[in-house]
Amino acid sequence: KQEVTQIPAALSVPEGENLVLNCSFTDSAIYNLQWFRQDPGKGLTSLLLIQSSQREQTSGRLNASLDKSSGRSTLYIAASQPGDSATYLCAVRPYNTDKLIFGTGTRLQVFP
Amino acid sequence: GAGVSQTPSNKVTEKGKYVELRCDPISGHTALYWYRQSLGQGPEFLIYFQGTGAADDSGLPNDRFFAVRPEGSVSTLKIQRTERGDSAVYLCASSQTSWAGNEQFFGPGTRLTVL
Numbered sequence: 001k002q003e004v005t006q007i008p009a010a011l012s013v014p015e016g017e018n019l020v021l022n023c024s025f026t027d028s029a030i031y032n033l034q035w036f037r038q039d040p041g042k043g044l045t046s047l048l049l050i051q052s053s054q055r056e057q058t059s060g061r062l063n064a065s066l067d068k069s070s071g072r073s074t075l076y077i078a079a080s081q082p083g084d085s086a087t088y089l090c091a092v093r094p095y096n097t098d099k100l101i102f103g104t105g106t107r108l109q110v111f112p
Numbered sequence: 113g114a115g116v117s118q119t120p121s122n123k124v125t126e127k128g129k130y131v132e133l134r135c136d137p138i139s140g141h142t143a144l145y146w147y148r149q150s151l152g153q154g155p156e157f158l159i160y161f162q163g164t165g166a167a168d169d170s171g172l173p174n175d176r177f178f179a180v181r182p183e184g185s186v187s188t189l190k191i192q193r194t195e196r197g198d199s200a201v202y203l204c205a206s207s208q209t210s211w212a213g214n215e216q217f218f219g220p221g222t223r224l225t226v227l
Contacts, residue, residue: 004154031213032213034215034216036218041223042220042221043116043118043203043218043219043220043221044155044203044205044218045218046215046216046217046218049215051213089154089155091154091155097168098143098145098160098162098167098168099145099157099160099168099171100145100147100155100157100216101157102154102155102156103154104152104153104154105154
């Protein structure tokens with residue numbers, strides 16, 4: 001059974017720091033991995049999608065890497081800003097299923 | 113519309129009542145998904161539609177939960193005899209096709225509270 005774990009559960013940093021959020025999954029048989037952002041009381045905003053054949057994806061200050069064989073992904077946030085404060089969720093799409101399996105998220109707070 | 117929309121945004125009901133939650137996917141998206149998110153947890157899969165048919169309903173917790181998508185666009189999640197444990201945020205997502213590599217786009221969710 002696929003399980004997704006995110007560490008740390010919560011993170012509080014001063015503005016300007018570079019951050020790494022971690023996501024691990026137990027079964028490497030996945031089609032892709034998606035990183036999402038969730039603001040309090042809101043839905044999920046897709047940040048990056050990495051296909052199983054890819055190693056990384058970049059969007060602005062965000063960079064996500066995928067090491068499928070070791071069951072790990074990292075989300076790197078450069079020069080963090082208070083507006084980056086949110087919960088970050090990763091999710092994998094396992095082979096032969098149509099659903100995403102989510103981690104429990106990392107709650108990030110960036111203070112001025 | 114530009115994104116996935118869900119109505120109502122909030123629903124408060126009493127134990128034992130029936131509720132319907134609506135999802136409007138992104139125009140032209142053929143795949144539609146329902147998830148449920150409890151406080152402090154990641155979303156959990158409920159059901160997936162490809163077109164009008166439910167291709168995978170393995171995540172529905174019991175037979176009180178049912179979903180339809182009669183014309184292959186709007187979907188309704190129906191919950192009978194609601195219980196306090198059904199309280200959660202119900203999220204809908206859509207993707208362009210059922211191809212496994214497609215990105216899923218989520219709506220803002222419906223927060224259901226069962227008193």
